[in-house]
Each structure stands twice: as structure tokens, then as C-alpha cells.
Amino acid sequence: MNRNSRPAFDRVWQQQLSDYVGAIAWSPRDPILAAASATGEVILYPINGQPQVLNPPSGQPMDCIAFSQDGNFLAAGGQDGRLRLWHLPTTGDIPAVPTHSLPAHNWVEHLAWNPQHNWLAFNLGRYIQIWDATQQDLIATLDFEASSVLCLTWHPDGQRLMAGGYQGAKLWDSRAWQDDPYVAELANVSVALAWSADGQYLASGNMDRTITVLEWHNREPSPYPWVMQGFPGKIRHLAWGRPSSTGQAPPLASASVEGIVVWQRSADPNVGWDGRLLEGHLAWVHGIAFQPRTQLLASAAEDGMVGLWPHAQRLSAVLQGAPAGFSCLAWHPSGGYLAAGGQQGELLLWSQRSI
Amino acid sequence: MVSATIPDRVPVTVLTGYLGAGKTTLLNRILTHEHGKKVALIINEFGEVGIDNQLVIDADEEIFEMNNGCICCTVRGDLIRIINSLMRRRDKFDHLVIETTGLADPAPVIQTFFMDEEVQSQTHLDAVVTVVDARHIWQHWEADEAQEQIAFADVILLNKVDLVTPAELDELEQRIRKMNAMAKLYRTRNAEVEMDVLLGVGAFDLKRALAIDPNFLGEDTHEHDQTVSSVAIVETGAVNGQRLNEWLGVLLQTQGPNIFRMKGILNIEGEDHRYVFQGVHMLLDGSRDRTWKPTDSRTNQLVFIGRNLNEAQLKDDFRRCLV
Secondary structure, eight states: OTTTTTTOOEEEEEESSSEEEEEEEEOOSSSEEEEEEOOOOOOESSSSSEEEEEEOOSSSSSSEEEOOOOOOOEEEEEESEEEEOOOOSSSSSSSSSEEEEOOOOOOOOOOOOOOOSSSEEEEEETTEEEETTTTEEEEEEEEEESOOOOOEOTTTSEEEEEEBTTTTEEEEEEOOOOOOEEEEOOOSSSEEEEETSSSSSSEETTTTTTTEEEEEETTOOOOOOOEEESSSSSSEEEEEOOSSTTTSSOOOOEEEEEEEEEEEEEESSSTEEEEEEOOOOOOOOEEEEEEESSSOEEEEESSSSSSEEGGGOOOOOOEOOTOOOOOEEEOTTTSEEEEEETTTSSSEEEOOOOO | TTTTTTTOOOEEEEEEEETTSSSSHHEEEEEEESSSOOOEEEEEOOSSSSOOOOEEEEEOOOEEOOOOOSSTEEEHHHHHHHHHGGGGGGOOOOOEEOOOTOOOSSSHHHHHHOHHHEEEHHEEEEEEEEEEETTGGGTTOHHHHHEEEEEEEEEEEEEEEGOOHHHHHHHHHHHHHOOOSSSSEEETTTOOOGGTTTOOOOTTTTTOOOOOOOOHHHOOOOOOOSSEEEEEEEEEEEEEHHHHHHHHHHHHHHHHHTEEEEEEOOBBTTEEEEEEEETTTTTEEEEEEEOOOTOOOEEEEEEEESOOOOOHHHHHHHHHHBB
């Protein structure tokens, strides 16, 4: 993309679910988007082709949805206390086969597939279970202890799983699940966790309106975390971008209430990280994500706007289509497509115009 | 800015009371009553409540200390998590009831509605309703939980009145009134009470006038035989805003853990509007209210409910804020 050109996106289609789109996810293998709604629908939407309903409306919201790293499995969880898994054969045209439905007493609010294996981590209240979808076997049950699990993410190396909640974050090693986790006492309550792609930085968005960033070397964090303050509310979303040049730290985007702040590590060690406020949204931001391989940031907000911010700087374009507000967004792994869900069931797909 | 785009906030009723006081009976009444409201219910104790076509959510009480320099600043993490998810099916219900366990301190629940901006943007606290077993309250009168549940209440149901004598009831009522001068008291059997005294009370609505028992305000001296009590201050004259701020700041810093609730209407120097405020422990919320009417006497009214309150000092300190 030319540095001075504005990103241009065209609407490919708009679909309609029956209620609030709680989560969307792209298949890493096929040109397919999956969406889950507050009435419990789980639907596959091919970029070109007919939607396929995997789960009809049940009345119980679906809160999370994710594809396995190889695209062979789709998992969804929600407030009916069941984890649902579908096996997706190698071409998108063949109907998905439900493989499993694990009963759970609590809501299933967080799902995370391992980046290397078909291992699915999900939470049941304060417990985390890891399910091997290929072997159809439960690998481990972990206890977060301090509270319900509020966020869940794998380390990019695939060997470690991190969960956040009251009193910080805990990191388990997949080679020894039974060992006590490493405890990163980050802040009072960690509600969002994100690793930079190289695994060098871990950011935690906290309920006390701060962000904590830890730098890691050789599987050990630096004893001196950076703490960013001055937010209007808890930090609900974090996204690491791509370094603008080699040797630089990646930028970190953060969303709190209607504000987005992008942090860049300063060359001056006394400064730490410089933040810049991205102004444009008029209501709660419900999702932020960098376009794969570029520095274009997209944001979805309650004001009915999907904002596009080249170089994570100025708002250069706005996409619309959910007048009551957007609820989530996701870039296709190629970066060529952007999808966003709406609070009244809207689902929109845009493609980037080639220059 | 945000409020322009969000729908009406859902009112929330917090229901407290000892086990066996009649909470479950009252809950069933709320859920089955033909009040035309669709009620969602968050409960800690899955007991006999089990009603179809209602939204009933089982929650574990998760207390988070917020650690911003205040030992009493705690919130309910489970409520933040649940309410924010629940709001995705916003159109499915129009009132939220939170039942706490019999031994729960109501403060973390209430503070959640003051502290969490996401919860605040979607819901508002309507009232704290406490059910008191008129017969058995005497057995746990000394328990902190029992006293706190009464102290935090906006509405108190003196339940099971058929099991005690009228004299005992009068004594109980007086005693409760001294602890909490703001709450509305109702004598009930089987928790039978009109729904409009429970739902849609607006007790945390700053725009509604203070409701202090006029008898309480009339009294000059109080017996100090109990640690939890109410102190009412009624003074005419204008208040110096800066001095008031300084006093409240110091008061909440030093007495925050002991002050359960406070409310006030103030006549600020140079202002044509009433200033109203309320607080829970160290959290304070205030705003400019309607203009004083020509017929108003421009009287400052403050009520503190707390433990070991020093009435004389509170009154002296407030008088020093007067112009």
C-alpha cells in the first residue's frame, strides 16, 4: 500500500443473524467466516456461497467462536454451558460434522486454539480445560483459583497457555501441565491479555484502568513492568501490530470506553512507551485489530462505525452498516477482507480495493 | 456523549437478608407477580427458585479488591462479567434482581454499580431491599452482616410480623430506624408487599429528593447503645463549596470504611441550584439538581449511616463549612 493512499474497501455482502453478533472468526484454511449470535446461532458464511447453519437459535447466547490452526475444527461456547465442536472436512462444501458437545456447568466465555496443535483451551468458571480435538481426549484441567478466568491466550510458541483474572495472569507450560503455573502479578484484575507476535512482549489490560507491559527474555519476564495509565475505564481490547522497521518494538493498540490509544516504545529508555490517542469514535469500542502484514488498524464501535486508521494514526475511512452499533470485527488472514458483526445481528464483509 | 447512543439503563434491585428471613418467598413473588416486567435474576444460592421462562443465573460471589488506596473499595467481579454479557440480550428483560447470600456484605455489590463504567453505562441501581426476620433477628443482631444489611438498605421488610407481639415489633422498628434513618420500612407476612414499593424505587437516583424520617430529624439526641447508627444534619445557610470538598475528602479518607452510606441535599454559596450527592464507603457521586423554589427554605440536609460515627464532630465539621 502506498504510504499516502487511503485504504479503500468495498462491501462484498451483508448478512443478517437474529440477534447481537457476539463473535466472528475466519478459517485459516478456507474462505469462510463463522459467526455466533446472542440467540445461540452458529453459522458459516463462505465469501462466495450459501451460508450454512451449524447451530440454530437456542435462546442461549454464544459468546466465543474459533477455528483450529489447520482449519479442521470449529469450536463455539456460550451461556448454555456447552462447548460445541465441529469437524470441517477438507473442502468447504462438505457439511460440517458435529464431533463433540462437552457439558459444562458454567458459561463457556473464552476459547483459544493452540497455534501448533489442535488443542483447544476453554474456561469453565475458574477452571481451564484443554481438549485435544484430534485425539478426542482431555489433556488437562487447570485451576486459576483466584477468580473466574477473564481472558485466555496461548503464547505464540504454542508451548505455554496464559489466563488472566483477579490478581494477574498465570502461565502454564504444556510440557508439564501438572506443575504450578508461573504467576505474573500484573495488577489487580487482568481482563485482556495479548502477546506480541515474537513473544517478546506481554500486555495486560486491567480493570483498574491501566495497562501493564512485560518484556520477556529466555522465558523470564523483566522484573520491571511498564504501566500505562490515564484511561477512562478498564482496558477491554489490546492488539499488537507489526514493527515499522526491523529492530523496533511493535506498536500496541488499546481500547477503553470510546478511546483508542496506540503505544510505541520510545528510543529513550527513560520515557518507556509513548501513547497517542486516536480520536474519532463517539461510543464504546468493541474490537480493534491490525490488518495482517500492514500497519492499518481497524476498529469497530457502538457508534455504528468501523474506523480505518493507516499506520495507526489518523482516521482515514469509515465503514458503516450496523446503525445500532458494531460488536466485533476480524481480518481475513490474507488481509484482503474485513468482516464486522453488529448489535442487531448485522454481519458485513468488505474487500480491499486493489490499487 | 456515550449516553446519546445507549438505550435506557436497566434498573437493578439488590435483595439481601439472612437465610430464612423470607428472601426466597419474596423472590418468587417478584418473579411470578403480574407486574408486566420481565425480570432477570442473578443468585448466589440456588435454592427453591426454579421458575421457567425467567432468566435465572447462578453466580459465585467473587470479591475483587480494587486497591486504589482504599481497603473498603471492593467490587463483585462475577457481576461485572455477567452483567456485561447479559446486556447482549438486553431486550429479553427489563429489570435485574441480584440476590446475595445471607452472610454477604452488600457493599461490594453496590460499589460495583459505582465503579465499573461498563456496568454503569447499561444499568442503574434502583434500590437495596433487605428482608428482616422479625422474630429471629434478635439472635444475630450483633453480627456485622446483619447490621450492614440493615444499614445499606433503602427498603426494609420487617417480615414474619405474625410471629411477634406488637410491642416487640415497635421496639424492633425503633431500633432499625436508629441504625438507618433513610430506609422505608414495611411490616409484612410471607413477604407480602406491593411490587411498586420494591421495583422502580429510584433510591440511588440523585434527582429524587431525600427521604429522611421526619421523626428522626426532629430528635436531638440519640442513644448510643449500638455501633451502627444514622446521623442526620439539618442546617440552614449557604455552604462554602471549597470547604465542603476539603471536609468530605478528609472524612472519606479517614472514615470511609466506617461510613456505609451518605446522602445529602446542599445549598451551595452563590448557586441557584440544589446540589445533591450520595456515597457508599469512599465512593462519592454528586450533581447539580433543580433550582431552589422561592418557597424552599434552602435547608442543607445530610444523612450518614455508619459504624462508630461521631455525631457531634460530624455536625461541628459541617457547620465549619457554612459561610
